Amino acid sequence: MLKFLFELDKAIPQKDEPKYDAYTKGFIEGELTILASDSVLFQKSCMKVAELGIYLGQWMEQVQHGQNVPMKYETADREEVILGFFYEEDHNQWNVSSSWQEFELQERISTETLVESVQCYLYELNKELRAIEYPVTFDQYLRGERMMQLSYKRPCDSKADTTPIEVYNGSEQVGVVRGYYKNTLMRVLDFIPKIGSNIIYEIKDIKKNIRVIAKDVSRQRQRKILVTYIDNNDAEHEILVCDGKLLDANFLFTFTYKREEFVVHKTTIGLGKLLRNGYVTADWNIRLEEDMYYIEMNLYDEDYIDDQYLLLGVFHAVLYG
Numbered sequence: 001m002l003k004f005l006f007e008l009d010k011a012i013p014q015k016d017e018p019k020y021d022a023y024t025k026g027f028i029e030g031e032l033t034i035l036a037s038d039s040v041l042f043q044k045s046c047m048k049v050a051e052l053g054i055y056l057g058q059w060m061e062q063v064q065h066g067q068n069v070p071m072k073y074e075t076a077d078r079e080e081v082i083l084g085f086f087y088e089e090d091h092n093q094w095n096v097s098s099s100w101q102e103f104e105l106q107e108r109i110s111t112e113t114l115v116e117s118v119q120c121y122l123y124e125l126n127k128e129l130r131a132i133e134y135p136v137t138f139d140q141y142l143r144g145e146r147m148m149q150l151s152y153k154r155p156c157d158s159k160a161d162t163t164p165i166e167v168y169n170g171s172e173q174v175g176v177v178r179g180y181y182k183n184t185l186m187r188v189l190d191f192i193p194k195i196g197s198n199i200i201y202e203i204k205d206i207k208k209n210i211r212v213i214a215k216d217v218s219r220q221r222q223r224k225i226l227v228t229y230i231d232n233n234d235a236e237h238e239i240l241v242c243d244g245k246l247l248d249a250n251f252l253f254t255f256t257y258k259r260e261e262f263v264v265h266k267t268t269i270g271l272g273k274l275l276r277n278g279y280v281t282a283d284w285n286i287r288l289e290e291d292m293y294y295i296e297m298n299l300y301d302e303d304y305i306d307d308q309y310l311l312l313g314v315f316h317a318v319l320y321g
Contacts, residue, residue: 001117006031028136029048034098053121056122084097141280148299214317237310
């Protein structure tokens with residue numbers, strides 16, 4: 001198992017110093033030591049410990065969702081790998097190496113062990129960064145205990161958009177997702193490339209009560225999704241999910257519910273997460289197997305268990321709308 005030890009440089013640059021701008025954007029430095037079986041594998045001062053944490057956090061998220069991608073933290077000129085994790089399928093384990101290592105690590109490390117090592121580093125670093133009120137933290141990469149997992153599977157072909165799809169909590173069916181068009185013209189218009197879609201998504205619970213209706217109301221170059229949500233008390237909420245930046249690639253969305261601000265991060269590799277106050281409330285993962293997409297939504301905040309249909313509706317609309 002690897003062990004990351006660090007000591008932050010807590011000297012804050014003055015606002016008129018060249019280092020100040022970099023400091024506020026996550027380039028806080030410190031001394032980093034990496035131990036392998038109590039032997040020093042790597043030791044370096046003036047390391048950008050928070051920047052490394054961002055690389056590790058992004059890698060960890062993908063691996064936790066079954067995507068064994070390499071992690072390469074390189075020098076600015078990309079001539080040297082400061083720290084690298086490389087998956088070896090033959091051994092179903094990871095090779096860890098560095099251009100600056102004290103010795104070559106012969107031992108391969110399991111996914112579970114390596115993720116645990118990275119998690120420990122991020123938790124400890126996050127704790128210290130919060131203590132000094134540093135503007136960059138790792139809350140978005142750290143998860144609490146999973147409270148619920150909803151799942152469903154969807155064929156790859158376009159006809160699946162209008163096919164009722166059963167949603168499960170474990171082995172128990174809890175609802176159905178279905179897409180539909182107001183009329184044939186709306187369906188035909190969806191074949192024309194544009195921002196947004198004409199399809200309307202509906203989620204019903206197991207008693208066939210409508211819980212969510214989501215439709216695209218995009219204007220010009222900003223994507224917007226209107227989500228109508230009926231909660232457990234039959235109260236109706238209208239929530240506008242907006243593309244976070246006017247001209248971006250639709251990977252960041254924001255909405256307000258019960259006076260709380262939420263941010264949805266969507267990636268190109270089938271991952272996404274919902275943040276509240278910087279913490280992960282829920283996330284989703286999509287994996288492709290033959291001709292089917294398998295979608296899972298994990299909920300980590302017990303305060304939102306009763307709002308499972310809302311979160312599912314937002315994710316589904318952002319994903320497919």
